[in-house]
Amino acid sequence: MTQKIVPMLTQITGTHEVAPELRRQLVDCWIAVTNAGGAAGFPFPPVHDDDVVPVVDELLGRLDPASNRLVVARFGEKLAGWVVLRRDPFRLVAHWATVHHLQTHPAFRGRGVGSALMRELRTVAREELGLEQLRLMARGREGLEDFYGRLGWREVGRWPGALRFAPDDTRDEVLMLLDPL
Secondary structure, three states: OOOOOOOEEEEEOOHHHOOHHHHHHHHHHHHHHHHOOOOOOOOOOOOOHHHHHHHHHHHHHOOEOOOEEEEEEEEOOEEEEEEEEEEOOOHHHOOEEEEEEEEEOHHHOOOOHHHHHHHHHHHHHHHHOOOOEEEEEEEOOOOHHHHHHHOOOEEEEEEEEEEEEEOOEEEEEEEEEEOOO
């Protein structure tokens, strides 16, 4: 019987926890995912360091134990994927958070990295942050609704024609909810 190898998941709550090697791997992963056609925040590949580095630095600068968490997945020393959980501190909406930038490096696709990251994020949201629900927005016509659906998420709406990639490629932005956690 073959034993399944699972990624090691690590939660990061502050910039001080991000070594230069990890920062570089986050940038490289985002570039690889985007340039392979992934729906991870940069809609118009190709992207390069000068596109991604400032965004990664901004994302890392916002890490905070109470409101912004980063979860990374590794196989050994290699970054396999990552995801961000962002909570608005405004009391009216402090019971939920938004998932951003889930991505699996193309070299590690098909190994359960994205699912493992999402399950870990759900646990962090519920057990550490005391959240009641998670939300995300996904690019339509990528099969993402099915992926998230297998993890317990449900579609709650769409912004029709919200994303225009080319004159002949306009897609919905799919609104999804995980509730209860």
